[in-house]
Amino acid sequence: MLHGVILAGGSGTRFWPLSRSDRPKQLLKLAGSRTLLQQSHDRLVGTSDEGSLLVVTNDTLAAGIRDQLPELPHEAVVVEPMLKDTAVAIGLAAVLLQQRDPEAVLAVTPSDHLIRPAARFRDGLREAAQWAQTPGTIVTFGIPARSPKTGYGYIRRGEALTSKGRLGSYKAEAFEEKPDLETAQGYVQGGAHYWNSGIFVWSARTVLEGLAKHLPATHAALQRIAEAWGTPQRDAVLRAEYEQLERISIDYALLEKAERIVVLEADFEWSDVGAWSALAEVYGQDEHGNTVHDATLETLDARNCIVHGPPGRLVALLGVEDLIVVETRDATLVCSRDRAEEVKALVKQLEQQAALQAYT
Amino acid sequence: MLHGVILAGGSGTRFWPLSRSDRPKQLLKLAGSRTLLQQSHDRLVGTSDEGSLLVVTNDTLAAGIRDQLPELPHEAVVVEPMLKDTAVAIGLAAVLLQQRDPEAVLAVTPSDHLIRPAARFRDGLREAAQWAQTPGTIVTFGIPARSPKTGYGYIRRGEALTSKGRLGSYKAEAFEEKPDLETAQGYVQGGAHYWNSGIFVWSARTVLEGLAKHLPATHAALQRIAEAWGTPQRDAVLRAEYEQLERISIDYALLEKAERIVVLEADFEWSDVGAWSALAEVYGQDEHGNTVHDATLETLDARNCIVHGPPGRLVALLGVEDLIVVETRDATLVCSRDRAEEVKALVKQLEQQAALQAYT
Numbered sequence: 001m002l003h004g005v006i007l008a009g010g011s012g013t014r015f016w017p018l019s020r021s022d023r024p025k026q027l028l029k030l031a032g033s034r035t036l037l038q039q040s041h042d043r044l045v046g047t048s049d050e051g052s053l054l055v056v057t058n059d060t061l062a063a064g065i066r067d068q069l070p071e072l073p074h075e076a077v078v079v080e081p082m083l084k085d086t087a088v089a090i091g092l093a094a095v096l097l098q099q100r101d102p103e104a105v106l107a108v109t110p111s112d113h114l115i116r117p118a119a120r121f122r123d124g125l126r127e128a129a130q131w132a133q134t135p136g137t138i139v140t141f142g143i144p145a146r147s148p149k150t151g152y153g154y155i156r157r158g159e160a161l162t163s164k165g166r167l168g169s170y171k172a173e174a175f176e177e178k179p180d181l182e183t184a185q186g187y188v189q190g191g192a193h194y195w196n197s198g199i200f201v202w203s204a205r206t207v208l209e210g211l212a213k214h215l216p217a218t219h220a221a222l223q224r225i226a227e228a229w230g231t232p233q234r235d236a237v238l239r240a241e242y243e244q245l246e247r248i249s250i251d252y253a254l255l256e257k258a259e260r261i262v263v264l265e266a267d268f269e270w271s272d273v274g275a276w277s278a279l280a281e282v283y284g285q286d287e288h289g290n291t292v293h294d295a296t297l298e299t300l301d302a303r304n305c306i307v308h309g310p311p312g313r314l315v316a317l318l319g320v321e322d323l324i325v326v327e328t329r330d331a332t333l334v335c336s337r338d339r340a341e342e343v344k345a346l347v348k349q350l351e352q353q354a355a356l357q358a359y360t
Numbered sequence: 361m362l363h364g365v366i367l368a369g370g371s372g373t374r375f376w377p378l379s380r381s382d383r384p385k386q387l388l389k390l391a392g393s394r395t396l397l398q399q400s401h402d403r404l405v406g407t408s409d410e411g412s413l414l415v416v417t418n419d420t421l422a423a424g425i426r427d428q429l430p431e432l433p434h435e436a437v438v439v440e441p442m443l444k445d446t447a448v449a450i451g452l453a454a455v456l457l458q459q460r461d462p463e464a465v466l467a468v469t470p471s472d473h474l475i476r477p478a479a480r481f482r483d484g485l486r487e488a489a490q491w492a493q494t495p496g497t498i499v500t501f502g503i504p505a506r507s508p509k510t511g512y513g514y515i516r517r518g519e520a521l522t523s524k525g526r527l528g529s530y531k532a533e534a535f536e537e538k539p540d541l542e543t544a545q546g547y548v549q550g551g552a553h554y555w556n557s558g559i560f561v562w563s564a565r566t567v568l569e570g571l572a573k574h575l576p577a578t579h580a581a582l583q584r585i586a587e588a589w590g591t592p593q594r595d596a597v598l599r600a601e602y603e604q605l606e607r608i609s610i611d612y613a614l615l616e617k618a619e620r621i622v623v624l625e626a627d628f629e630w631s632d633v634g635a636w637s638a639l640a641e642v643y644g645q646d647e648h649g650n651t652v653h654d655a656t657l658e659t660l661d662a663r664n665c666i667v668h669g670p671p672g673r674l675v676a677l678l679g680v681e682d683l684i685v686v687e688t689r690d691a692t693l694v695c696s697r698d699r700a701e702e703v704k705a706l707v708k709q710l711e712q713q714a715a716l717q718a719y720t
Contacts, residue, residue, distance in 0.1 A: 017674070017676070034422050039444075041645040067718070077443040115476070126566065136551065163652070180613065185625065213392070218649070254679065296715075298706070298709060298710060298713075298716065300702060300705060300706045300709060302430065302697075305629075309692070312690070313690060313691065313692065314377070314690060314692070314695050314710075314719045315692045316377070316691065316692065316694070316695075316706055317694050317695075318693065318694070318695040318699055318702055318703065318706050319694050319695060319696035319699035320683065320694055322696065323680065325694055326532065327692055329671065329677065330672070330673060330674060332669070332673065332674070332675045332685070332687055332692065334675070334676070334677050334678070334680055334683065334685055334694055335566075335677075335678040335679060335680065336678075336679035336680050338679075339678055339679035342660060342678055342679065343678065345660060346658070346676055346678050348658045348660060349658060349660060350674075350676075353658075355656075356656070356658065356674065359674045
């Protein structure tokens with residue numbers, strides 16, 4: 001069966017002041033009336049052979065996640081005692097799901113990306129699940145690169161494979177880190193590169209065999225955790241094993257070493273909603289290039305601005321352009337649109353001042 | 361005796377969103393912990409021969425003014441039933457004060473300007489009061505023009521007079537309306553022009569004789585109002601007379617026709633606090649040219665911005681310059697600094713939209 005695995009342990013400050021240390025991006029309503037986490041959940045519900053759904057997260061966020069997804073059973077929110085990066089988080093999900101379903105196929109997805117429409121995404125997952133039946137196969141989705149984004153990872157496609165459905169299917173030849181602009185422009189023109197969606201579909205068996213081969217200590221630790229699961233020793237074992245575990249991403253641990261990665265050309269809309277500037281894509285722009293979310297916007301000669309604030313708040317812009325304005329209960333951000341990535345650095349500044357930590 | 365007369369009937373929208381229709385600029389704390397009205401009051405208290413103090417205003421503002429100046433007796437707030445401009449407002453104050461004190465000298469001042477230090481202002485008033493003893497004399501303060509402001513009125517000085525104290529004293533030759541930039545630059549270079557402070561010191565007798573001569577109908581109406589003052593007919597008479605009164609400013613009614621106007625060269629700091637951009641002068645700027653009032657400001661590469669918000673609110677600026685950011689309970693303004701004068705037009709836009717009138 002196909003089991004959804006949502007990685008929801010991420011922290012991040014690029015959506016400050018809306019995101020705070022206990023309320024990262026995935027818990028925010030940045031694209032519609034449901035949070036990105038809730039949308040990630042909703043999208044995974046309703047595949048034809050739907051199995052369990054796990055959300056992997058940490059102590060800080062678990063309560064907030066359970067609040068946002070009351071339909072999930074308590075044990076569906078798997079709480080890591082500390083951050084050990086994605087190889088461990090995915091390994092833990094695989095080992096737990098394989099206990100219940102030895103033929104489990106995992107659809108591992110981020111919790112904070114925007115994907116629509118959900119139906120097309122689910123169709124894609126079903127197609128990916130067929131590929132994932134073949135032992136040792138990792139399936140991912142490549143997003144046609146519409147522009148030379150330097151903040152994204154890229155997948156270079158190789159030989160075409162015989163499609164198992166609607167989507168173009170290729171051997172994935174390489175995963176490229178965030179490129180510089182020139183390189184990214186080459187990718188877009190060349191046509192052989194996709195944006196890396198960060199979504200992976202593979203069987204629990206493929207995940208665990210990969211770990212056994214490339215990270216045997218991690219594999220063994222995960223087995224011990226699985227044995228303790230559901231026993232009174234669970235928390236103690238989990239913590240003890242995690243303290244010893246190597247911190248490593250799935251990219252380094254498995255993807256770079258994998259022999260058979262299939263990339264499916266996605267036909268859904270995708271955005272990593274990486275910073276406030278992404279709201280223009282999410283919500284569109286009015287005739288002056290302005291985007292407003294929730295708040296009420298009034299402008300006099302203002303162009304290409306992005307405004308977010310609580311409903312009922314009036315934001316008035318006069319004679320300005322290319323600004324991001326974010327209003328929250330206790331803090332306001334006014335930021336040049338092309339510097340949205342630096343909100344991170346701004347938050348670091350706040351964290352370093354005792355009097356301002358309350359705002360982070 | 362010297363009686364302070366504060367003209368506090370002004371409305372205005374250039375300090376939106378802090379100023380609202382029932383809370384114009386004079387009722388705001390734009391320069392310190394007391395409102396501009398309260399500061400105008402405080403400055404007039406403590407002259408050596410202090411008489412009564414009147415605040416002339418309208419129905420909309422009377423309650424707010426009494427709240428802000430609880431030390432004033434109820435009757436010291438004179439409420440005009442409708443707006444008839446400054447000639448009538450000053451005439452009313454003159455006729456009421458002359459009833460109590462036939463030798464009354466009036467120090468007529470705006471309620472929404474910034475003047476400091478108060479002690480030097482009071483010294484200037486005492487000197488002005490001496491000049492005002494001479495029948496027919498109008499005394500005003502000229503502010504040395506430090507820059508070619510196009511938003512100010514100017515006074516051209518004529519022959520020097522023998523000073524009666526510390527301040528340079530001149531015959532005022534002409535009142536110039538707001539000039540264009542080139543003209544204003546000429547004024548500043550020429551050295552014979554002052555900014556018009558809008559403060560006038562003259563005896564009640566001089567005011568009323570001037571009105572009797574140039575606006576006899578107004579003079580007669582004011583006499584009838586004075587007779588009804590303190591009787592049960594007061595409100596009815598006031599309203600009936602006001603309905604008939606000509607609406608005219610003191611500049612057109614008397615100043616332009618006056619034969620003897622003395623301009624004293626002020627040695628106090630003066631600002632009309634004409635728009636949000638004035639806050640930089642009022643509060644000074646930090647090493648990056650930024651000014652913050654009440655709110656907490658955090659910047660990352662932000663320059664020459666002016667920020668106002670309630671205490672405890674954090675305003676963070678990233679990669680922006682020359683902006684005005686104003687936070688209030690329900691509305692935010694982000695405005696290019698050189699377009700602060702257009703806030704007026706923005707408010708007009710809001711007033712024209714039923715759904716947004718609540719914000720004006």
